[in-house]
Amino acid sequence: MDDQLLTEARQAKERLIDAERDVEVFRAEFYRAVRRLHLHGASLRELAAGLGLSHQRVYQIVEEAGGSRRWVRSRKPGRRPDPGLLACTFCGETQNMVRKLIAGPGVYICDSCIALAGRVLGSGQAEDTELATMTAAPAPATHLKCSFCGKNRRQVDGLVTAAAVTVEQKQTSAAAAICSQCLALCDEIITEELSDNS
Numbered sequence: 001m002d003d004q005l006l007t008e009a010r011q012a013k014e015r016l017i018d019a020e021r022d023v024e025v026f027r028a029e030f031y032r033a034v035r036r037l038h039l040h041g042a043s044l045r046e047l048a049a050g051l052g053l054s055h056q057r058v059y060q061i062v063e064e065a066g067g068s069r070r071w072v073r074s075r076k077p078g079r080r081p082d083p084g085l086l087a088c089t090f091c092g093e094t095q096n097m098v099r100k101l102i103a104g105p106g107v108y109i110c111d112s113c114i115a116l117a118g119r120v121l122g123s124g125q126a127e128d129t130e131l132a133t134m135t136a137a138p139a140p141a142t143h144l145k146c147s148f149c150g151k152n153r154r155q156v157d158g159l160v161t162a163a164a165v166t167v168e169q170k171q172t173s174a175a176a177a178i179c180s181q182c183l184a185l186c187d188e189i190i191t192e193e194l195s196d197n198s
């Protein structure tokens, strides 16, 4: 082996490693800057338009940088679901147990499930609630529809379905679904209402 060429190859390798480290640092800085904007009130839609990125990409960046907001559970120890109250279709918690419950036609979603569904869309990984498993519906699953706006999987960027697991029968049935557009809308409603309250 030519020693001179080997030295040159090693130096090139070092430079590449340095450059890759720089990319990671700059990426983390960028993600933090995006999240900071979001925490200062810019909606995901505004961020996407302002930065020339897709809504989904902005969402992923915000999540990777530490998430949209820290949800503080208002549930107090020993609080139980009240059958007389409206409940989140996705997790079963009643309106007294969640910060915010958003209603669709015969369907409800709470702030925690909105955040969770967003994570499922961002990562593609399934997440469990007390009641159901949330999964991102694959694009060919055109028979699945958003419970809130009625659009099917093909008409939206992403769709999260919640399948209730009945323990006795070990069967799953699609209980409800929410699309990326409705999720973004819910997220904005909650942001507005929470900032109004503070």
Ligand SMILES: [Zn+2]
Residues within 6 Å of the ligand: 088, 089, 090, 091, 092, 093, 109, 110, 111, 112, 113, 114
């Ligand atoms: Zn819920």
Ligand SMILES: [Zn+2]
Residues within 6 Å of the ligand: 146, 147, 148, 149, 150, 151, 178, 179, 180, 181, 182, 183
């Ligand atoms: Zn929808």
